[in-house]
Amino acid sequence: MVDGVIQRFEFCYELAWKTVKYFLDYQGIEEVKSPRTAFREAHTYGLIENGDEWIDMLTDRNKTSYTYDEELAKRIYNKIKSSHFKNLKDLYSVISKEELKE
Structure with a gap:
């Protein structure tokens, strides 16, 4: 299951970082x-907290x-459950709302 x-x-x-890249490009941030640059700009733009x-x-x-x-996989698995999944969901919510504004 972990793998x-x-x-x-x-x-x-x-998919998330490429979506951020395309979204920022659409906003004129080319x-x-x-x-790393995508997430820095997304944070500046307010897409991610x-x-x-x-x-x-x-x-x-x-x-x-x-x-x-195996130990590294378990640590990453736990971080996926504790924070990564939430951050991905939050990004989806923010981008979905931004698309509705268009």
Whole structure:
């Protein structure tokens, strides 16, 4: 189950940062080329509240790409449950409301 949750987290994370990139580009912020820049700009723009947690999410995503360590997987799984999932849901809510304004 842990590996399945992590795999879905990876997918959702990639979708989230690319959505932020496209959203910011649509708003005229075109210098976004990386997830770190996307989250920094999203925090400045008000799309996300917890910029540090998003950078932590980026770090966890990078860790899942390079190696599989059971203890690391459990720690990341617990962070997905405790904060990453909430942050992803919050981003979805904010972007959904922004789209309704258009």
